[in-house]
Amino acid sequence: MNDLALLLTPEGRALLDxxxxxxxxxxxxxxxxxxxxxxAELVSAALGQARLxxxxxxxxxxxxxxRMFFTPNGVEQSTRASVxxxxxxxxxxxxxxxxxxxxxxxxxxxxxxxxxxxxxxAVDRDPLTAxxxxxxxxxxxLAALIEVREADVTEVDTAGYDAVFVDxxxxxxxxxxxxxxxxxxxxxxxxxxxLKAPRAALKIAPGIPHEVVxxxxxxxWISDGGDVKEAxxxxxxxxxGSVRATLLPGPRTLVGRGLxxxxxxxxxxxxxxxxxxxxxxxxxxxxxxxxxGGLLDPTxxxxxxxxxxxxxxxxxxxxxxxxxxxxxxxxxxxxEREVGTLxxxxxxSAVEPEELRRKVRPQGPNAATVFLTRVAGAPAMLIGHxxx
Numbered sequence: 306m307n308d309l310a311l312l313l314t315p316e317g318r319a320l321l322d323x324x325x326x327x328x329x330x331x332x333x334x335x336x337x338x339x340x341x342x343x344x345a346e347l348v349s350a351a352l353g354q355a356r357l358x359x360x361x362x363x364x365x366x367x368x369x370x371x372r373m374f375f376t377p378n379g380v381e382q383s384t385r386a387s388v389x390x391x392x393x394x395x396x397x398x399x400x401x402x403x404x405x406x407x408x409x410x411x412x413x414x415x416x417x418x419x420x421x422x423x424x425x426x427a428v429d430r431d432p433l434t435a436x437x438x439x440x441x442x443x444x445x446x447l448a449a450l451i452e453v454r455e456a457d458v459t460e461v462d463t464a465g466y467d468a469v470f471v472d473x474x475x476x477x478x479x480x481x482x483x484x485x486x487x488x489x490x491x492x493x494x495x496x497x498x499x500l501k502a503p504r505a506a507l508k509i510a511p512g513i514p515h516e517v518v519x520x521x522x523x524x525x526w527i528s529d530g531g532d533v534k535e536a537x538x539x540x541x542x543x544x545x546g547s548v549r550a551t552l553l554p555g556p557r558t559l560v561g562r563g564l565x566x567x568x569x570x571x572x573x574x575x576x577x578x579x580x581x582x583x584x585x586x587x588x589x590x591x592x593x594x595x596x597x598g599g600l601l602d603p604t605x606x607x608x609x610x611x612x613x614x615x616x617x618x619x620x621x622x623x624x625x626x627x628x629x630x631x632x633x634x635x636x637x638x639x640x641e642r643e644v645g646t647l648x649x650x651x652x653x654s655a656v657e658p659e660e661l662r663r664k665v666r667p668q669g670p671n672a673a674t675v676f677l678t679r680v681a682g683a684p685a686m687l688i689g690h691x692x693x
Contacts, residue, residue: 308350309374309436316343320351325371327355365413374440376433379411384472384508387553388527388534389417392506396468397421399542401504405466407458408473408490412438412451414508418470419450427453428461459490468504468541471495475510485509485517492517496538504541511536511585521545528582529553536585550582550618557617559583564590570599570609572627572680576687577608577619578650592618602679605653613692621692622674630654630684635675636665638688643669651677654684 311317320343327335332352339348357375364385365373384392392414396404401423406415409427411434418425419442427442429435435455442451454461463469473488473495475481485492492509496519499505511526511533518524522538523545530553548561567590579592584606593599596619598610608619615621628634639647647667649658654677661677676687 308346308353309433309440311344311347311350312354312374313440317347317351320347321354324351324355325358327352329356369416369445372444373411374437374444375411376437379434379437382474383410383413384417385529385534386413386417387529389414390420391527391551391553391556392537393417393421393423396470396504396506397423399468399504401467403466404468404470405461405463405502407461407463407469407471407495407498409438409453410434410472412441412453414470414472415451415453416441416445416447419447423450425451426461426466427451428456428458429453430455430457459494463498463502466502468506469498469502470506470508471498472508481510483510483512485513496522499538499540502541505539507538507540509536509538511582515548515587523547523549524586525549525551526582526585527551527553528580531580533581533585548586548588550580550586550588552580552582552617555617559586559588559591559618561586561588562591564594566590566600566603567593567608568599569601569603569681572601572624572687573598573609573611574624575610575613575692576601576622576624576676576689577610577616578622579606579608579619583618588618592616596621601685602653602681605678607652607676607678615693622676622689623692624687624689626686626688627680628686628688630656630677630686632661632664635661635686635688639665639667639673640669642671642673644671644673645669646672648672648674649677650674653677653679 336348357380358370361370361375361380403424406425406427409415409429415425415427427438439453442448473490495507523542525537527534549558551558577596579589589606593608595616596610596614598608601607601609645668649661656677
């Protein structure tokens with residue numbers, strides 16, 4: 306708290322601007338120089354905050370990260386801005402004008418909602434985290450739309466708000482928490498709170514088992530740039546029990562239609578690798594139908610087809626070779642094709658990509674992709690290249 310208070314003074318803000326671009330290797334020299342003119346405590350706080358801002362650029366972009374304030378946990382656990390913006394836009398499209406943001410953290414989601422024109426009550430029980438959220442609302446010119454309150458979220462009255470957003474803590478003293486009832490607060494409390502509100506969105510880990518999803522919720526898995534970021538349980542959308550996968554940027558959303566699992570078929574000329582959000586949402590069947598394909602193996606989410614049908618929900622590859630798994634044969638084929646750039650993908654294989662690269666030692670001007678997987682239960686190698 307004292308560090309934040311120092312940084313919010315005119316001297317602290319000026320020092321933050323001065324150390325903004327300090328590289329790690331320069332820190333000692335910069336700190337030594339600045340301590341001749343500023344208190345050592347302030348210099349340490351400014352350099353520490355500069356490091357956090359540099360780390361935060363990947364999530365918030367350079368402009369916002371350069372103005373915001375962070376804690377180490379805040380940088381690690383906050384929502385990526387692109388995901389928060391998408392979610393805030395969807396809330397606005399649902400007619401939401403006010404939100405109780407429970408477990409607000411450093412305020413990343415509150416900022417996105419306020420920028421969508423939503424009035425936000427942002428609540429966190431940790432004094433420093435709440436203070437940082439308040440500082441961020443002010444730094445980004447959103448204080449008129451964001452009220453930050455330091456309180457236990459289980460004691461906050463959310464009546465009068467159009468929606469509730471809950472982002473429970475999913476880390477404990479020993480790292481990530483996988484049991485939804487071990488979240489803080491537990492998922493059961495968050496669901497109970499959501500059901501009392503006209504609308505609600507609960508941010509949860511993308512690995513949540515489908516059987517844990519409440520019947521009255523719509524479940525959405527979100528990826529950004531191909532990386533699965535989160536799952537959201539929506540309430541009050543008019544689509545209870547539905548499942549969707551949303552891919553950013555875009556957004557592009559695939560809605561489940563309850564299709565049966567695709568059948569297994571022989572290897573075709575093309576292979577489709579569904580986006581991680583599609584796989585998490587159990588919507589591989591929808592993609593298989595879209596591309597006219599089937600599975601290589603009943604337990605693996607690789608789709609094979611005879612024709613190229615581009616889809617935003619899967620990466621497409623043209624397959625040139627299908628071989629039983631054999632390192633020597635792969636090495637000989639790559640040498641023959643003069644493949645020096647080898648991308649290794651795997652599902653259903655215990656072989657590590659780096660280990661395989663060391664063994665085959667690819668050399669040459671050409672590139673290829675090898676899939677280590679199973680075809681109808683047997684270990685196999687599929688070699689090809691991306692379409693487009």
